[in-house]
Structures are given as structure tokens and as C-alpha cells.
Amino acid sequence: MVVVFSQASDHAQAVFQMTLGRWGPYTPFLLSPAGLTLAVWLTRRFFPGAQGSGIPQVIAALHISDQRAISALLSARIAVGKVLLTLLGLGVGASIGREGPCVQLGASIMDVLGRFDTHARPRPHLRRAFVLAGGAAGVAAAFNTPLAGIVFAIEELSHSFETRASGTTLTAVILGGITTLALVGNYTYFGVTSVSLAVGPGWLAVLVCSLAGGLAGGLFSAILVRASRGLPGLAGRLVIGHPFAFAALCGFLLAALGWLSDGTTYGTGYAQARHLVEGSAHVPWDFPFLKLAATVVSYLSGIPGGIFAPSLAVGAGIGKLLAPLVPGAPAAAMVLLGMVGYFAGVVQAPITAAVIVMEMTDNQTMTVPLLATAMLAFAVSRSFCRRPLYGALAERFLIALARRPS
Known part of the structure; x- marks a missing residue:
């Protein structure tokens, strides 16, 4: 299936x-x-x-x-x-x-x-x-x-x-x-990469990607957790009173973000992430921000759909964007660290994040840097979103089931 x-x-x-x-x-x-x-x-x-x-x-x-x-x-x-x-x-x-x-x-x-x-x-x-x-x-x-x-x-x-x-x-x-x-x-989901990160100045990439990924991932999760309890103001009233009109508004915002990004924010983001891992992508510098926004809009609309692949694409974009800040680290390594940093920040499951990225790229040489980035990003994310995303959303389902008439 x-x-x-x-x-x-x-x-x-x-x-x-x-x-x-x-x-x-x-x-x-x-x-x-x-x-x-x-x-x-x-x-x-x-x-x-x-x-x-x-x-x-x-x-x-x-x-x-x-x-x-x-x-x-x-x-x-x-x-x-x-x-x-x-x-x-x-x-x-x-x-x-x-x-x-x-x-x-x-x-x-x-x-x-x-x-x-x-x-x-x-x-x-x-x-x-x-x-x-x-x-x-x-x-x-x-x-x-x-x-x-x-x-x-x-x-x-x-x-x-x-x-x-x-x-x-x-x-x-x-x-x-x-x-x-x-x-x-x-x-392998994202192809094969043999990039490595030698111990030395290049390890600054671990700190940079974990901070950026944890911050962005934590804010993303905090938005979705807050939205699960009800959006504030006009948006909240629109969701409750006119859910289909709200979905149409989300669709319009999604189209606007796609137009601004030259079409790169549509879909799973798999193609963009894979090309970034392989070093053959030419995405706009603001791709990670627009992709993050498009994923938030898509989720808030209430349609079925996951956040795994879009999150990996956002993380890859973050790593690519930050690569010039750490000249001692290969750009491909920054992409992998960006992926695991943001993904760990979103799901707050650092071991899963590191293992998924390692297996998806068939790269065991990056295991220790990936684990270090995931753990640091997890800690940063918890500063902005105290509850793990999936656990908090599961709690809302449990509350809704408890309120159902027997």
C-alpha cells in the first residue's frame, strides 16, 4: 500500500x-x-x-x-x-x-x-x-x-x-x-552522498545548524500546537464559523507563496531537498522561509497531509543558506546538518531525526555530527515549544474523543 x-x-x-x-x-x-x-x-x-x-x-x-x-x-x-x-x-x-x-x-x-x-x-x-x-x-x-x-x-x-x-x-x-x-x-530516498565533516573548525557547522534548525523547528511546532487549541481573532472565528471559506483562503495564500518562490514551495519538497543534497539545486535564497510558511498554511487548512518531507526540504534549504557562514565545512555537509537540525526541532525526536537522515543518504561517516546537531537542536526547540508536536496534537484528539457522546 x-x-x-x-x-x-x-x-x-x-x-x-x-x-x-x-x-x-x-x-x-x-x-x-x-x-x-x-x-x-x-x-x-x-x-x-x-x-x-x-x-x-x-x-x-x-x-x-x-x-x-x-x-x-x-x-x-x-x-x-x-x-x-x-x-x-x-x-x-x-x-x-x-x-x-x-x-x-x-x-x-x-x-x-x-x-x-x-x-x-x-x-x-x-x-x-x-x-x-x-x-x-x-x-x-x-x-x-x-x-x-x-x-x-x-x-x-x-x-x-x-x-x-x-x-x-x-x-x-x-x-x-x-x-x-x-x-x-x-x-536511498535522497540518493547517496559521501560527504564528511572532519574534526576542527568545520564543526562550527554543528552549532550553527542546530541553533538555526532548533529555532525554526521550535517556532513551527509552537505555531501548530497553538493553532490546535484555536486560532486567535478573525482567523479563529473564520475556522469555526466558515471552515470552507478558511480553506479557500489558505489555498489562495498557498498559491501566492508558490508564485513568490517560482513554484518551489508546491508539493512535498522532495525534489528540492534531493537536489540540495546532491549539490545540483538552484533554489531561491528565501526558499526555506517560504516553504515553512506554505507548510503551515497547508496544515492549518485542515486537509490530510504530513510534514515529514516538507520539513526535510526546509532543513535542507536552511543548511544551504547558512553554508557561506562556515567556510570550513562542505556545503553538502551543511545541507545534511540543516535537515537534521530543523527536523529534530520540529518533531523533538533527535535520534529518529539523525537515523532517518543517515539512512536516507546512505552516509554513516556523518553519524556523530548528525547526532550532535539533532540533540542540540532538540534542546533549542524545547525552549520555544515545551510540548513535542505530535504528542500535543495527539492530546487534542484524546480530548475530542472524551467529549464525544457515548
Whole structure:
């Protein structure tokens, strides 16, 4: 499912780019508002629970035992809606990723399979193990990073190492990895880079990227956490009273940001990040700022879609922008450190951030600098956003479920 979803995501972005090429750069000013409005309407009408990244829903599901409540967050219906509406968002230029949705997709599939347990007595710990394994397999298959899938399950989803769930998680990740290899072959998400960072003045890059990445990532997370409690002023009243008009406004802002960035802020940001890693990209100097803004706007609109890939693109742009400040460090190393610094600042899961970037670029020589940057960025981010993003958003889902009539 993840492989099919990934290929469909690439096709949706290609269709959007073809539309721009045929009808011109002003097309998103009509297409994006209409598409985001439609996506929000479909989400509210047919697929409640599919909005946003999907990772907070999985975390929330791990903290409840009532199957009815879990079904409001994980189900076959939600999985279908998550895939279709994420594709719709990518098809109209939203700055969203597919990796977060892959976590909810994997967890939903495993939860559905877990309900076929024929034993008379329910086994909550087994259902929890299935959900955890499905989420980990989703990350592993989305990035082709099996180690990151396991670390993500421990550090972000469960926040602990569970002996009873570890075997199930490991098995799911292995089988997911084998399936991915069989279908698309062995590949690295962002290609291969052999850049290294020698001990010496070049290590100033670790400090620079961790400070910038942690600051930007922490502010990004703080905005989304604050927005989850309700936007202030006119924007908040618009969301509550006229959610579809707010979605259309977000679509217009998204188009404006795309026009200002010469089209680089549309979609996942995968192409820009990969080219930056390879040293072949020529993105505007303000790309990371505009991409960050486009991701915030896309998320606030209420459509399904993740923030993994856009965050990695923002981080790569930050590293590229800061490269001239540290002449002793290779520009490619700055890009990697920028990616891990910003990503760690956003998700506040430093080990996951370092492992994902290391595996996605097949570069073990940068392991120590990546880990150091991730840990420092995590500390900086906590100064601006005390609660981890996904945990805070999961809490909002738990509160909403508690308020539902029984």
C-alpha cells in the first residue's frame, strides 16, 4: 500500500506541474483554493479522523483501549480517505508529505487485521502491538529506512521500549522492507552522498545548524500546537464559523507563496531537498522561509497531509543558506546538518531525526555530527515549544474523543 501510495503521490505532483506548464503560473490561484475547499469538505463529511499528519492519531490510539474510540482514528475507511485526500492535496499544490499519512495507513491496516483475533477475550496489549508495528512499518516503507522505523516506534510513537511489542514491530518492519525491496528495489530516498565533516573548525557547522534548525523547528511546532487549541481573532472565528471559506483562503495564500518562490514551495519538497543534497539545486535564497510558511498554511487548512518531507526540504534549504557562514565545512555537509537540525526541532525526536537522515543518504561517516546537531537542536526547540508536536496534537484528539457522546 505504501509503494502504491508513493507512486500515486509522484503522479499527482506531476499532474500539478503539467497543469502549471500548460495553463501558466497563475493557475494555482484558482486551483488551490478550490482543491483545498473540496478536500476539507470531503474530510469533514466522509473521513473525519483523516485530517492532518496522521501520526497524532496513531499516538492517541496507543493510549486508549476502547475499540470504538480507536475506530474513530484508525480504520479502513480512514486509511482510504487519507490516501485519496492526500493525493488530492498534492494534486492542487499543497505543501504536504506522504510519510505521516503512511504511519496512519500502516497502523490502520494492522489494527484491522488485529480485529480478526478469534480468541473470546480481547487482548489490548496485542492490539497496541499491532498498531505500533503498523506505524513503524509505514515509516520504514515510506523512506526505505528500516532502522528509522524501529527507532521512530520507540522514540516517538510509544516513548518506550516494550518487550511484548518489540518482536511484532521488528517483524513488521522486516516484512515491510522485504516487500519494498521486491517492488521497487534497493534505493536511498535522497540518493547517496559521501560527504564528511572532519574534526576542527568545520564543526562550527554543528552549532550553527542546530541553533538555526532548533529555532525554526521550535517556532513551527509552537505555531501548530497553538493553532490546535484555536486560532486567535478573525482567523479563529473564520475556522469555526466558515471552515470552507478558511480553506479557500489558505489555498489562495498557498498559491501566492508558490508564485513568490517560482513554484518551489508546491508539493512535498522532495525534489528540492534531493537536489540540495546532491549539490545540483538552484533554489531561491528565501526558499526555506517560504516553504515553512506554505507548510503551515497547508496544515492549518485542515486537509490530510504530513510534514515529514516538507520539513526535510526546509532543513535542507536552511543548511544551504547558512553554508557561506562556515567556510570550513562542505556545503553538502551543511545541507545534511540543516535537515537534521530543523527536523529534530520540529518533531523533538533527535535520534529518529539523525537515523532517518543517515539512512536516507546512505552516509554513516556523518553519524556523530548528525547526532550532535539533532540533540542540540532538540534542546533549542524545547525552549520555544515545551510540548513535542505530535504528542500535543495527539492530546487534542484524546480530548475530542472524551467529549464525544457515548
